[in-house]
Amino acid sequence: MSKRYLLGIDVGSSSVKTSLVDADSGKCAASAFFPEKEAPITAVKAGWAEQDPQMWWNNMKLGLKKIMADAGATAEDVKAIGISYQMHGLVCVDKDLQALRPSIIWCDSRAVPYGEKAFNDLGADQCLTHLLNSPGNFTAAKLAWVKENEPEIFDKIYKIMLPGDYIAMRLSGVANTTVSGLSEGMFWDFKNNQVADFLMKYYGFDSSLIADIVPTFGIQSEVSAAAASELGLKAGTPISYRGGDQPNKALSLNVLNPGEIAATAGTSGVVYGVLGEVNYDKQSRVNTFAHVNHTAQQTRLGVLLCINGTGILNAWVHRNITPDVGYAEMNDLAASVPIGSEGVTIVPFGNGAERVLENKEIGCSVNGLNFNKHNKAHLVRAAQEGIVFSFCYGMEIMQQMGMDIRNIHAGKANMFLSPLFRNTLAGVSGATIELYDTDGSVGAAKGAGMGAGIYKDNNEAFATLDKLQVIEPEEANRAEYLAAYARWKETLNEKL
Template identity: 50%
Template structure:
């Protein structure tokens, strides 16, 4: 028997099957091959059709079953991970009323900022652990103000994962973790933030039924079974946003553990048991997948826009057309630590929350045409991104995180010894690289919910451990370079 996990991203949907008896992954695939379209009718807007998500979920399921040769009647349950912060609105007939306003849409920034000031920063920070910001409820307020005829028809507000669960089960449900990512959960009162809804003039009745993250959240209907090709009656057993789910997939559940990703943008997601914060702008605080009132587990999320996109830019514009990322890493390794004085600030991918939403672009310092070459540029790029991760971890430490472990996926940046050794050495912590995906994690979480695994730890396989980067002994050479880089950062962003 098997569990299936889905990871709904904004570019594609990944699906995975795991064995119910062992937790071992037996197949992973994605659909579509080309990136899903993001609709941008105006600058700063980003929308997608939720019904297209559902069609692609159905197609990726059939693709995975065909690829693995597993019969659909062997599937015991479903886990769902999804792109965070998106808004889906449906009417009383559970029909989508407009395209989803997704995570990277910025139209509600001013609404969130005005609400933050209007309610009071102290109230928001103490109860929500965040500013309302450009998150789900602020996006719904935008619909209320700008599309009143649509707003009047709304019966339920959903996150992207809630919508997929709705299509599977015909039940509108959500989770505490999901409500917290939409900045709709009051951690002090342990209930939806009705006072915030009231301030925005939105009825709390729009919130769906709240179900546990790990639980039977409804079963596949006859209609959904025909469309997706999974058995009628099997349960949806788990649901979480992509970053909490990624941390869960990397076996990060306890205070002090950090899950890091180094994709186009970088994420440092730290687990803490503290329901306080001094950083409501630079850091987001969400209920982690194993959160409870009695045993709070908060995920402190710090995003770094200018991460892998900078190294990708180097590949397109600096490296030879035949160079792979591995070739680039080898070339960068021919240059000593510090890139012989060349330093790069990687913040060239839009406004950086960790820099108080400033956007001054990437910067090069001390470039010497008589000394520096392509190899120096590549090493300085990797070091600059690594330094931005270290700076982010420093911000998290200043907000109460006591670092004990770092786990990361086996992506391009963390495959680089320069990148990973620099971080491990500067924060004096091992980095364990684990070869897994969010879809695999979601499938395993379904198995935990069903009871095939007694604990989350039991669901994981040691075979997925790729390697460990240890802090290097000669730390001073790294700290000296990092200190100079931080001086560049302060000069550039304090102008």
């Protein structure tokens, strides 16, 4: 009996990960990522960041070859393809669908002045009510930079696309995009449910630059004969799902409904929540995009909170305060101190300007330290509590936008490996935390199964999602958690 596999491709800036998921068991049969060391990012000038789209394709090919061999899969076994990708990048192609220049990726900041000028010229009300964000440093502003600084390249552009659109185009020979993708680039007008003509006109972009719009879930295109020959896939295999990395991580954790949250806490922290009505933060401290299941009939917006100073603080504490023990022992040390760290408060924002603080850069600070009372255990605990409190501070903005936060879904990795971190987050937020074993490429594969009709809905697609642990709020300690958080907010407000 032949297998039914779903192929997931996750195009990151550090690597491209591929996975084959058995459609029937829901389990990952094989996965690989290339390069095995971090992929290069070219910075011609300070603040610039570019990658060659051909590099993504080459790394995808290497991963695909390995997982097909590891799973013993044939071309006929692959029934659908899903793509996840690094958000906000710009790829420009000519009429032959060849990239005209390296991709300007998400962490490139050259376009900031172009976004800020548009925000000021068009007005906050126009931008926020239609785009739900400032044009900021997103894809539209990056294209404006190309238009002004590389006019000879701009004149040759046939279509613009995001990194995931590019991979889909290479697979199919067809250029298309999604509403979710357009929204993350600031090309989507939520008020009029169409391409943001007012911003296109402001920047002087012709509407023909926008590729055809296809559903996020559905048969978007099919693998071409040329790509099938190059990759060892079957011509006609459907490409049936596409999502940016943060919306896709939420999908991977089965976060699709209002009030649900997907959280990650690595070097930086991300909280991504689903909103069931069109809304925005008037101070643009969080970003709002169309979630993967957003349609004209059903509003599903992804509210993205990114905090730079999270896990990087915990790593700094480990390196400089407890270098002689592992992270597990460090967590035990922190747990030996009462909730609230007996008055020590750490504000964790030492990794650059924070959008949640309206782009202020206030640095990291240790407060309330008593040399006769406190030791390194207090500092370790206060650091983890400070990271949790920064999450909760951002989540309050989401609640002000109308989000009722009841569940936080996360992968069991990074800071979520710490019981203290998990219990504090549940204790302050009052939300139940569910930890899962999944990743972006597996989520993209299951998204492909939904889009191709192999799964009838998300509940069937994620029925086999491994729930590793559930953390309920500790009601007995809730008052102590909230008191510590209130003291942290007082300290933060003094510095703002």
